[in-house]
Amino acid sequence: MILLDGKKTSADIKEEIALEVAELIKNDKKTPHLAAVIVGDDGASLTYVNAKVKACERVGFESTLIRLPKETSEEELLNEIEILNIDNDIDGFIVQLPLPDHINEQKIIMAINPDKDVDGFHPTNVGKMALNLPTFISATPFGILELLDRYNIKTSGKNVVVIGRSHIVGSPMSILLSQKRKIGNATVTLAHSRTKNLPELTKQADIIIAAIGIPEFLKADMVKEDVVIVDVGITRVADASRRNGFRLVGDVAFNEVSKKASYITPVPGGVGPMTIAMLLKNTLMANKKND
Template structure:
């Protein structure tokens, strides 16, 4: 069994990006500038955004963090987005999700300039992705593609099963892996909560991408020998034996599935670290396009 080490792979990608940024500086060219808007004080969101800011510093990007109050009106948030849309110094920006209940998330995502949408959530970019046109691929699917490529995992002609149909991971992964691309050309089955005989379907899979948000859902008896397992889920489970009082688990029952898998991502340290690395890669791409 080979562990797909997202922590090491993301560090490698950041190092590659840092070298490109250093070259831009040597040539007195504009370095990438990533901005982030965060509304309120959601603990997980604050942690994630702070990690993005640190990652920008590490690779030599400029970064701007805009903190807005929980009770900001939708109109005022949309105005903040428009300021970033027209700011020529900003190459790309993200609006950290989730947003407070009184704000229409879809309206906010639609307001972001597609050319600065480094999260890849705008319908224009989702449409380009579906048509296999150059665009920003959202960070988690982009990170999974990168892991598969860097570990030389063959996808062409393989039977891939995606569990979960979210717009952020499941649906785009099913499209990307079926496309004619280097990491693609697979036969993909997209499954979800209404799928019948799911275990029978997963047992036929050469590659399984679990992204449904149910801790330790995928068991060993649902997996064939030497399958490749990509675990996108992450959930906190209470654990009195841990100093923190909890442990992090994915959508895969790691210990039992790892015994059958040829390759598997750990949780934490698998897909998670890849998301920030790919957000940086998208921002570098935005900078190159604007240049």
């Protein structure tokens, strides 16, 4: 069994990006600039956004963090987005999700300039992705593709089961892996909570992408020998033996499934670090488009 080490791979990608940024600066080109908007004080969102800001600093990007109070109205947030849309100094920006209940997330995503939508959530970019046209691919699916590529995992002709149909991971992942591309050409089944006889499907899978959001959902008796496992889930579960009172687990029962897998992502340290790395890669792409 080989661990798909997202922590190391993301560090390699950041190093490559940092070298490109140094070259841009050396040639008097514009420094890539990523902005992030966060509404409210959700702890997990703040931690994630701060990690993005630190990652920008590490690779030499400029970064702007816009913190707005939870009471910010939808109209006020839309005005903030319009300012970022027309600011030529900003190459790309994200609006951290989830948003407070009184704000329509889809309306906010629609308001973002697709050319600055480095999260890859705007319908224009989702449509281009579905048509296999050059565009921003949302960071988590993009990171999974990159991880599979860098570990030389063959996907062509393989049976892939994607568990979970979210717009952020499951649905785009199923489209990308079925497309004619280097990490693609697979036969993909998109499964979800209402799929009947799911173990029958997963036992046939050469590669499983688990993104259903249920802790340790995928068990050893649901997979075949030498399967490749990509675990997207991350959930805190109570653990009295830990000083902080919890541990992080994925959607895969790692201890038992890893004994049958040929490759598997750990949780944490697998898909998570790749997400930030690919957000930086999308921002670099936006910078080059604006050059």
